[in-house]
Amino acid sequence: MRKLLTLTAVLAAALTVSAHAQQPKNVFTVVRPTQWGAQNFNPFAPGDQHLLPTNSAIYESLFYVNTLNGKVTPVLGTKYTWSADNKTLTVSTRPGVKWHDGSAFSARDAAFTFNYLKQYPALDTSAIWKNGLAGAKATNDTTLVLTFSKANTTIFPYIAGQMIVPEAIWSKITSPLTETNAKPVGTGPFTFDAYSQQALRVLKNPNYWMKGQPYIDAVVWVSTNSNDAALLKLLKGEADYGYVGQADPVNGYQKKGPNNQFWWPVTGDNYLYFNTTKAPFNDPAFRRALSQGVNTANVAEKAYAGAAKAAHSSGIIPGQQAQWLPAGTASLKYDMAAADAALTRAGYKKNAQGVRLGKDGKPLPTFKILVGAGWTDFITMAQVVGGDLKKIGLNTQIDQQAWSSYSGGLQTGTFDMGISWGWGGGPTPYYLFNQSFGPEYSAAVGKTAPSNLSRYTNPAVTAALTQFQSTSDTAAQKKAMATIVRAVMTDMPWLPLTDRSEFSNYSTVRFTGFPTAQNPYNSGTADDTAGARLMYLNVKPK
Incomplete structure (x- = not known):
């Protein structure tokens, strides 16, 4: 109990003295590896501007x-x-x-x-x-x-x-963009109580419309300056929940204590994007051959030590495949010999030194693989991809860029290949494909594309996207989805590399009722999202 008492003392010092005479009993503590800013509870402000409880505990949606x-x-x-x-x-x-x-x-x-x-x-x-x-x-x-x-x-x-x-x-606020809404009035299960740069607290709403819930009296967020510091608080039992990425959650967290649990559901993928405006990446046969020559299972193993699996080459995540992946649609199989032969057949022959040539008979240049600077998982992926492509006669170079030039390069189309997450997603694959391949999300090279990073459009895909969004009939939507999947898996404007997970880590020392694979009442998203509200409603003191 000493560690929990120590944390309580720290919070008491960090938080403004509450007007409530009695301190809450069952306090759910969330550790957050970030430093938050001003006291802003504006639900219309971007997520990095308003404070964590805004859209997870104070305000509610339909x-x-x-x-x-x-x-x-x-x-x-x-x-x-x-x-x-x-x-x-x-x-x-x-x-x-x-x-x-x-x-x-x-x-x-x-x-x-x-x-x-x-x-x-x-x-x-x-x-x-x-x-x-x-x-x-x-x-x-x-x-x-x-x-x-x-x-x-x-x-x-x-x-x-x-x-x-x-x-x-x-209705009385005429400057909503700059409004800080320091004393928020919502309908949510908690009300704002106290705030400092180190911790902030919300208290149970005694008049909440769900009778008997929440089961906890308060939620407290504690800030740290790094993932490692946040993980340490979880390991010490000083926090109940933390959205913290780790290289090896099994050995680095779960096996270090009987109450340490994590649930990292797959909500997206990491992709190798091909810039389809550049030769030879403008050739679907070239892109498909490259895709067949990359061992995505090895990419996943090297980058995430088994915590993530190879992605299905359709880009559809596991939880949506049963409903939306057309029956019998197998993932593209890794086959280096087949990839080598496919490139030759498509007009990209090798010279005597084993270097791949373009259709003009000249050696293809060294292609750059764009990644974020210092992002070890993406760098590892690029190393494995480059090694595999080397075996089929293609030379690559890893291009590490700071965030602004990394994202800018992807969005303005100045890259050859780039590794990133899917810039779109939702409850069906439509949202991923629409934002990834919809013409309205693309742009001319040099202009900023919101999310169609490969700059791939296809009239059949565009028509199917329109068909999907114009109906509420599931059968008609599945037919449209089948058209999209066939086209994308044929043209391969990207190569799905690995599954991409949320990072929910929790301790069951003091509370139960967390979302799990057996009870996925939310999608494992972070502590400041609408899905976290369900966690705050369902966790119970032991």
Whole structure:
């Protein structure tokens, strides 16, 4: 108990003295390897500007959509229906909910929130209005009606995840971009209590609409200056939860104590992006042959010591494959001899020295593989990829760049090959493919592409994406997805290398009820996300 008492003393010193006479009993402690800034609880501000509890404990959305499996959990909304033409979304909102100041929540607050995004477009970071929302109104206290100029059912997760604010307060705020909202009023399971540069605390909302929940009295966040320092607090039992990346979570954390657990669900992949605007990467046959010549299982093993697996070459994550991967779609098999033969067959022969030649008969140049500077996992991936490509006659060089030039190179199309995560994702593969290959997410070389890093477009893929978003019929969506998968796996504008996981680590010394593979009630996302709200609601003191 000495360590926990020591931490309690540290928190008492770090936090402003609360007006509450009695200190909370069951305090859930989260360790965060970051340094936070000013006291900002503006739910419209970007995640790196508002404080951690804002969208995880204080404010709430209409629904929570689990990106692992697409499951929809009601929050301030209780049910939703699309009209026959998929141009009207009707949401029933929850009765009996109170804002933290005691006033009643209603559908009118939800309608105000969406219209507020229209009034101040800079707040609409999900581009809800640009993607077809035409009107938002409450027809009564428990009915929200959203109308659309075009059918776009795939907008639902963005509608569902929008944090709802009270009209009575925010209608008076005319500069929402700079508003710090130091005393937030939400509907969430916790209310703001105290804050310092080392720790911050929220207290259980005694009037929360879920009777009997949360089971804990408070959540405290403690900051550290590194992943290692955060992990040490978990190992010492000084924290209950930490979103902390590690090279080897089994040996580095789980095996160091009987109560040390981690759940790292796969929510995306890491990719080798090919710049399809440059020869020879503009040749699908060349890209496919390279993809066949890379041993992605070895890439995953070397980069993550078995904590991550090789990705399926469709790019569809494991939790979505059963529903969305067309039956019988096998991952591209590593075969160096086949890759070598395919390159020759496509017109890229070898000279007497074993160097691969272009179609013009001249030796191909040394290709650069762009990675983030110091990112050991990506650097390791690039080393394995380069070694494999060397075996089929291609020379590569690792190009480490600081974040601004790394991301800038990917987005402006000045790279040859680059390793990065998927710049898109959601509860179905549509979100990944749309943001990765949609024409609107691309740009001319030298201009900034929001997320289509390979600058690959295909009329068949574009049409299928439109077909998918215009229907709520699952069978029709699966047919469209099959078209997309076939095209992408044929053209290989990228090579999915490894699965990419969330980093939820927790200690069961004092609490139970964490999300697990057996009970994935959230997607394992970080402590400041909407999914974390479900963790704060479900963890129970032992």
